[in-house]
Amino acid sequence: MTQVTRATLNEGEQIFELINIWAGRGQLLPRTLGEVYENIRDFYVVREENKVVGCAALHITWNDLAELKSIAVLDEKHSNGYGKMLVKECVEEGKILNLSKIFALTYQPQFFEKLGWKQADVMTLPQKVWNECYRCPKFPACEEIAVTLDLN
Numbered sequence: 001m002t003q004v005t006r007a008t009l010n011e012g013e014q015i016f017e018l019i020n021i022w023a024g025r026g027q028l029l030p031r032t033l034g035e036v037y038e039n040i041r042d043f044y045v046v047r048e049e050n051k052v053v054g055c056a057a058l059h060i061t062w063n064d065l066a067e068l069k070s071i072a073v074l075d076e077k078h079s080n081g082y083g084k085m086l087v088k089e090c091v092e093e094g095k096i097l098n099l100s101k102i103f104a105l106t107y108q109p110q111f112f113e114k115l116g117w118k119q120a121d122v123m124t125l126p127q128k129v130w131n132e133c134y135r136c137p138k139f140p141a142c143e144e145i146a147v148t149l150d151l152n
């Protein structure tokens, strides 16, 4: 049975390639290989026969808040429930960490809404704005939609 597990260091390049397929289509923010390795402990993967076919990262941004980042599934593996499994694993970890909320910035809000997330104003996520958004050339005219899931 296909499962979601923690990424291993030797999967960094596959994760990098998967994210950047979607970044090239404007659906995800690009990540460098260095950023993937620096954050490898945030990543979960779905594998089929040792090949990474899906990934997602849970990145802590504050004492009660984390961002679900870089969720991607290979084209030919869509609609197998892998995206949903990856979100579920991140949410489970968020609960273990006692987070109040998880958020994501996405062009696919309906995917998250199907899983019970709600659209939100990014300005209600000040930690995100302070940490990253101010450095983004698109700020404040960001086209990504913030979605959040309350955990308590």
Ligand SMILES: CC(C)(COP(=O)(O)OP(=O)(O)OC[C@H]1O[C@@H](n2cnc3c(N)ncnc32)[C@H](O)[C@@H]1OP(=O)(O)O)[C@@H](O)C(=O)NCCC(=O)NCCS
Pocket (backbone or CB within 6 Å): 022, 027, 028, 069, 070, 071, 072, 073, 074, 077, 078, 079, 080, 081, 082, 083, 084, 085, 104, 105, 106, 107, 108, 110, 111, 114
């Ligand atoms: C979004 C993405 C991760 C979904 O992965 P997936 O493995 O195909 O999703 P799942 O099979 O787990 O789908 C779970 C549910 O969400 C629905 N769904 C999947 N993608 C959707 C989308 N883009 N919009 C609306 N609903 C979507 C599915 O129909 C399914 O519904 P069901 O439970 O009623 O059958 C995948 O399309 C992807 O890699 N997209 C490119 C990267 C991206 O946009 N990432 C999200 C932005 S951060």
